[in-house]
Amino acid sequence: MARIKKLTIASGKIEMFAFNLPGLPDNIRRSGRGTYWVGLAATRSATHPSTSVIITEDDLDIAPDLFSYFLNLRYLLEKDKTLWCVSAWNDNGKPGNIDRIANTKLYRSDFFPGLEWMMTRRTWQELEPKWPGGFWDDWMREPEQRKGRQCIRPEISRTGMTKDGRKGVSGGRFFRNHLSKMLYQLHIGNLFSVSSNTHILLS
Structure with a gap:
């Protein structure tokens, strides 16, 4: 499953941030709207290109x-x-x-x-x-x-x-x-x- 987890440094707590992504996540940054941009480096399944x-x-x-x-x-x-x-x-x-x-x-x-x-x-x-x-x-x-x-x-x-x-x-x-x-x-x-x-x- 392609997913992103969030680490809170102060507490060391790890939470699920996003899951079931259509591709493999590669880099993430904040947008100007308070949301996030996530780059997808490849499709999730080679059998369904x-x-x-x-x-x-x-x-x-x-x-x-x-x-x-x-x-x-x-x-x-x-x-x-x-x-x-x-x-x-x-x-x-x-x-x-x-x-x-x-x-x-x-x-x-x-x-x-x-x-x-x-x-x-x-x-x-x-x-x-x-x-x-x-x-x-x-x-x-x-x-x-x-x-x-x-x-x-x-x-x-x-x-x-x-x-x-x-x-x-x-x-x-x-x-x-x-x-x-x-x-x-x-x-x-x-x-x-x-x-x-x-x-x-x-x-």
């Missing part, structure tokens, strides 16, 4: 409907082989550039958005042997990796950069001028679903 891979970063916050967003769009990656990822991020997602109520509007994009995205197990197996040690988002945008394929990205981002993302090669300037101004979905309970009101446009 995951069919999808979600790649995130440890300085991101996520919208309440992030996983329903991915779950509802996963079928597109099987149905359309010209797609290779579903991203939760809109690089142009500042309030003045988007329709704030169009939370089901989607775009096909030649540009790899990054910042929390999903791909199939098959695509991961293609990329993993040559995965770079750094700057993987730029690497993903190279023709050798993209191979003419496109990504789905939302009108309203499902992820946002936390203050932990201030550090970077620009010394915080890119965060101040761009990343910190992005709007992302914060309406708890308004879960994403595919319906006749869902629009997929060319970007």
Whole structure:
């Protein structure tokens, strides 16, 4: 059973913190909401391998409907082989550039958005042997990796950069001028679903 136990140092007491996890826990930290982030290093059972891979970063916050967003769009990656990822991020997602109520509007994009995205197990197996040690988002945008394929990205981002993302090669300037101004979905309970009101446009 994949689980996490809590040790109270003062008393030496050990308690069950979380159990029946879907993968093997690897690293844990507090979130800005008083909850915890837990990294899962591998699927729990080799006999039931995951069919999808979600790649995130440890300085991101996520919208309440992030996983329903991915779950509802996963079928597109099987149905359309010209797609290779579903991203939760809109690089142009500042309030003045988007329709704030169009939370089901989607775009096909030649540009790899990054910042929390999903791909199939098959695509991961293609990329993993040559995965770079750094700057993987730029690497993903190279023709050798993209191979003419496109990504789905939302009108309203499902992820946002936390203050932990201030550090970077620009010394915080890119965060101040761009990343910190992005709007992302914060309406708890308004879960994403595919319906006749869902629009997929060319970007």
